[in-house]
Amino acid sequence: MPRASVLTKKRPSPALLAPLATRQKVLPPLLPQPLLERLLGVAMERGAEFAEVYVERAQSTAVILEEGRIKSGQTGLSQGVGVRVIAGPKVGYAYSDDLDEEALLRAARTAAMIAQGGGSPQSFKVSRAPAPTYYKVATPLADIEVARKAELVLRADKAARAFDARVKQVNGSYADVTKRIAVGNTQGHYSEDTQDLCRLSIQVMAEGKNKERRTGFYGGGGRVSFNHFDTFTPESVAREAARQAIATLGSVECQAGPQTVVLAPGWSGILLHEAVGHGLEADFIRKGTSLFAGKLGEKVASDLVTVIDDGTMANNRGSINVDDEGAPGQHKVLIEKGVLKGYLYDQLNAKLMGQRSTGSGRRESFKHMPLPRMTNTYLAPGDHAPEDILKEVKRGLYCAHFGGGQVDITNGNFVFEVSEAYQIEDGKLGKPVKNAILIGVGPEALKNVSRVGNDPMPDPGLGTCGKDGQSVPVGVGLPTLRIDNMTVGGTKVA
Known part of the structure; x- marks a missing residue:
């Protein structure tokens, strides 16, 4: 399983950095419901069995540490809409990162053409179904200052090097995303969710006798608030990565x-x-x-x-x-x-x-x-x-x-x-x-x-x-x- 995140480099809009309580009051839906319903109708105009509109807006942060210094720090905003149309075993899919109505309609028509059904435009209504809550982050990770995120990897670097004199190299990364999604389909179902996700990762290289080199890797996170790292501290992560590297010297x-x-x-x-x-x-x-x-x-x-x-x-x-x-x-x-x-x-x-x-x-x-x-x-x-x-x-x-x-x-x-x-x-x-x-x-x-x-x-x-x-x-x-x-x-x- 690769340990990598795909991150954009665009800077997020200041409006998207408001606290969660404020965002819940002032942010409009990811896509107006009438437009979403229109996209479903256009997607079904060739007579498919099912259509779905998926909307996403994701704000991300990535911080990379090498050789004791922050090598890069990036924030990004990615947003777009995907339209899927199903006709038997045939599936048409098209997406647009342009949220202009005409661009979205083109995506819906493209997906319909790929599925190649046969029919005429229809109308659909969606209603929101209650969703469970298995995670809830009071302060979205996107609202936390990048400097605080960079401090995590700097603290980890210091702790790893202090663990043992044989630690020669430390690489670290922190990545997070605050993602909002909305999904509506021709069965009338509509769901929304906000998904925060973060991970701190540290890799340590230790050098023993005869220039023997061993590495250790550790990290973690989840759908958690930033204060998760008050207990799952960068120091504990760094010490575990260093322990692995030191323990395997002389293997x-x-x-x-x-x-x-x-x-x-x-x-x-x-x-x-x-x-x-x-x-x-x-x-x-x-x-x-x-x-x-x-x-x-x-x-x-x-x-x-x-x-x-x-x-x-x-x-x-x-x-x-x-x-x-x-x-x-x-x-x-x-x-x-x-x-x-x-x-x-x-x-x-x-x-x-x-x-x-x-x-x-x-x-x-x-x-x-x-x-x-x-x-x-x-x-x-x-x-x-x-x-x-x-x-x-x-x-x-x-x-x-x-x-x-x-x-x-x-x-x-x-x-x-x-x-x-x-x-x-x-x-x-x-x-x-x-x-x-x-x-x-x-x-x-x-x-x-x-x-x-x-x-x-x-x-x-x-x-x-x-x-x-x-x-x-x-x-x-x-x-x-x-x-x-x-x-x-x-x-x-x-």
Whole structure:
């Protein structure tokens, strides 16, 4: 999952920087309702089955630190409208970042032409449906001075360098966005939401004997107020990144071959997200390209495995009051005690498969069509104490933090780099290990889960998931987990 944000460079209008209470009183709708309804009518003039108008206005900030100094600080404003038209399996999509009425009408007509239905102009009315509130930021992140955001990365740089003399380089970034969206469709539904999101990230490079260099990475945030960093302090973030780098100095080469693997709680859930979650997204299921297609009700994992995708978690990075099609966020059990229970549906794939949306339609921006995507995906806790899980392992590998990875949806094959790992010897952590890679097949790995800890932990708010050229924020989570007979790639042969 890439750790990157796409940010514009235009400066926001001063009117958009008013406090939230003021904005709620004076800001007009993102798009006047009569115009939105007219766009829906034009979009349906060729006789499609469904049309939708998505409106977005996003204010963003990005601060980059390198070599102890602020390298760049940017604020931006991005806004636009996307129109989607569906006629059977055919989809037309067009967007405009020009909010002039004629430009928007051209976009609606273009989407209608792409879908190629047949009919005449119609009229539609929309009404707003009540939406849940899983996050609410009193002072929008866009209203916080950029200088205060820059101070976070400067404080982190100072703390990382003070952690240990072997810390030689610190890079940091802070990014946030205050996004307002509105979605209306020809079923008469209309939804609005304001979505604040922020993340602080720190990378540390440490240098040991013989010029050995190791890196550590940590950070987090979520749909939270800026005062989140009063407790999730830049100093604590920097010290954790530095700890990882220092701890892995002097690592020994990883031994290759089948091993018992224990995953640390929290960010290790990235393995679950990639190796299992993507294969449960409805577009892959409908096309038959996922190995989970046609397996509802079948045993696909150990009895200890329950996988949940939950967009309703308070303030989490992947949470949504409504998805990007206007459907409320949902709590969805995907695998229950090893049995496949459900998939992740957006509106289009749900319609084509005779199902209902699970609130999983997500898009990067108004320039993109929604796709079925995960929100916060995690493994439900078990009954085992994490210290007992470790004690039971005579020899194995403890995976504390993951780096990059990739998965093939069609067959479930995955490869993950472990950025911080340790040998397990007689139930205790041993030497740090380098160049460790986990290799396997998603369902097979889940079937080999033999212990699930009672210590559930969400990740700190790091994840950004890429799919079909679109990136969206997501959350992952995992308790301490033992997987037997996992193939470990390394440079040392037993």
